Amino acid sequence: MSKRLLTATIAAVVLSAVGACSRADGGSDSSAAPAQDKGPAAELRLGYFPNVTHAAALIGLEKALFAKELGNTKLVPTKFNAGPEEVNALLGGSLDAGFIGSGPAINAYAKSNGEAVRLISGATSGGAQLVVRNDISKPEDLVGKTVVTPQLGNTQDVALKKWLKDKAIFDKVQVTNLENAQTLDAFKKGDVQAAWLPEPWSSRLVLEAGAKVLVDEKELWPNGKFPTTVLIVRTGYLKDHPQTVQALLRGLIASIDYAGASKTEAQAAVNKQLKELTGKDLSQPVTERAWSGIELTLDPVAGQFPQLAKDAVTAGVAKEAANVAGYADLTALNTVLKQLGKSEVDPSGLDKK
The missing domain is CATH 3.40.190.10 (Periplasmic binding protein-like II)
Structure with missing residues (x-):
């Protein structure tokens, strides 16, 4: 075999091996076959903030609504103080899903070239001044x-x-x-x-x-209406454990329903969580005022995300507007809503690339 032919053969083998590794390790090859459902996950690592704008998460934790739906899947809740920290945990693989602000949510999608995370539900609209x-x-x-x-x-x-x-x-x-x-x-x-x-x-x-x-x-x-808090999940986790993601969403729906039906008890649940997480509960006047400014909703107000991406550029936080096309995957949410006889949520085109 000539030296030139040998070199070309080796190069072809190397390139083939690299391509195979890229597909095997979950790279960005969108043509790869979809991951197979691996059944319920052993655990779900869930991020959230000790804020009233994360009331749905706090209610779900305090009233064990997530745990009830997750069954044998161990819930591992993790507190964060701001979105960028939670983004690092999601992209680093130490977190599976997280309640998070719209800005960092977009950043997580952009930093991973639209691969690492998906928007699967809203949680809160309003509540910032x-x-x-x-x-x-x-x-x-x-x-x-x-x-x-x-x-x-x-x-x-x-x-x-x-x-x-x-x-x-x-x-x-x-x-x-x-x-x-x-x-x-x-x-x-x-x-x-x-x-x-x-x-x-x-x-x-x-x-x-x-x-x-x-x-x-x-x-x-x-x-x-604007998305103050949304729920995102690692794309790999969503593909591997769709049943677990649906269980999480059933818990979220139960939390929001609980808040709508039992406002006083929901406020008490949030306050109890805040005291455990921060060492201080809220006075009744603060609770009432804070609660009046938020809307707990499954709607992520997806139509606002392109504008939010542009706002990050205007604010000098991003050099260019993130392409958020395809960010939303509300399939699991709408599947659960349909099962419960509830109205589905419109992704406002954010599910299309």
């Missing part, structure tokens, strides 16, 4: 002031920066990031003058620190 000192009454009053969001690149961080750009004051405001509890303390001390926060923290600043609302985020969206 820009709260400010009493002497601030218009956007221009924020010039020279310090405004806080929970974490760089999280849902409220994107919303604030996009709003500041729209008001042409982005470069005149100091934006910083603090954990929500630290923001409350800093606002009380006068170290920060404004904050764009999810519930219950915006309510806590208003009722415990004398803040007032400058912007309620729902005012910025059509019909006052």
Whole structure:
């Protein structure tokens, strides 16, 4: 065999082996055969936040609604304080599914080139506000002031920066990031003058620190609806364990139904979880105010995701708008809803590439 022919043969073998490895290890080859249903998973590692905007998750955990539906699948709940941390866990494979803000949810999809995660349900619409000192009454009053969001690149961080750009004051405001509890303390001390926060923290600043609302985020969206919290799952987990994902969704539906039928008991369940997770429960006035600003819903308001992707660019969080086509897979959700005799949820075209 000639040297040239031998080299070509070796190269062909190497390329063939690499291609086989790519398909075997779950690479991005979309032409590969679908993964086979492996039955119920041994465990489900579920992420969530200790916020009222994650009320559906907190109710499901406190009332054991997820565990009931999951049966022999062990539920392993994991608390996060902001979306970017949860994204790292999902992409790193240490988390299977997570309740998360829309901004980090899009980031998880974009960072994996649309491969690693899928949007499978909504959880909460609304529940985020820009709260400010009493002497601030218009956007221009924020010039020279310090405004806080929970974490760089999280849902409220994107919303604030996009709003500041729209008001042409982005470069005149100091934006910083603090954990929500630290923001409350800093606002009380006068170290920060404004904050764009999810519930219950915006309510806590208003009722415990004398803040007032400058912007309620729902005012910025059509019909006052935007996806504050959604449920996403690793694509591989969804393919391998569709029964487990459906069980998780049945638990979520039960949680939202429980909140609708038993508001007082649902609030108590959320408060009990918050006390266990943060060491402090909420006063009744804070609970009532925070609850009034949210809507627990299975609808992820999927039609808003292309705009949210553009907002991340406007905010300077992303260099280009993520292509979110194909992000939503509501098949499992709508299968369960149909079984329960409930109306299906419209993916608004986000399920198509």
